[in-house]
Amino acid sequence: MVLVHGGGGKAFPKWAEHWAERGYCALAMDLAGNGPSGRLPDGGPDQSDDVKFREFDAKTERDMWTYHAVAAAIRGHTLLAGLPEVDKKRTAVTGISWGGYLTCIVAGLDDRFKAAVPVYGCGFLNESSYWKEPRFDKMGAERAMKWVNAFDPSRYLPAAKCPMLFLNGTNDFAYPLDSYKKSYQLVKSPVAISVRVRLPHGHIWTFGEVDAFIDSRIKVGNPLPSLGEIRREGDKVSATVASKEKLKDGRLCxxxxxGPWQKREWKSVPADLTEGRVVAKLPAEHPLVYFLTVTDARGLEVSTAHDEIPLGGDGSK
Structure with a gap:
């Protein structure tokens, strides 16, 4: 397991221990130029936003933080895969926040991984993200597009070849659901989604969904439940569901x-599980954004992609 921390993070020993205790060889790295006792004299670019989004040209592109961080993750994979106790054909990567952003890029560049899990992080940062107004809007269109073409995950996700799990919260302050959906829709390999109502943002590495997804792809264990595309007929929405584990709950969120995604008031109500489908009735108010979830007997939750009904919208799809 290659473990990629987010902003303000470091090479967390407990994160590596979490995976080691589950039978994996894990590598957690520092991507901010720090060693055990602080800043290294040759640590490279730091992880501040000023450094991430600074201006660059052809000569300085390789001095950018994203370039160094992606190179470190790929090199870390090579070092890990070279250990005699590691099966180099069964490796995976997961990252949190900026680490999720990096995981999206790495998944499109390093086709040796058999699974990838970006938590929170995604692409389209110039269109909708915490950094749109304070960074991209102030760059000007030409400079912003130059950064996007070099360093935005949207340019790399279409090349991802391994299955991916995208895990995020409905109100995430940094990576809103519109950019998140556009990101995972770029992936051509199998994709699972787990969006949680009001999930807090932090260096959380104890998601059972991440563990089970990785296990099912490179070790042993039943996969996460699989949800089909959400369908709407009048005021009813549904999706097909398949699961090797017993399902214990369905929800409409x-x-x-x-308004801003971060400030929307999400609600969750029970949905019916019947004949291989999860089915729910939509509330009457419009405009509306919604998705369906199921939870299996292990307590693991997966989601459909979200859908939207505009004001006055009454069609079905």
């Missing part, structure tokens, strides 16, 4: 489809 919804919010008003206006």
């Amino acid at each position: 919804y919010a008003t489809a206006i």
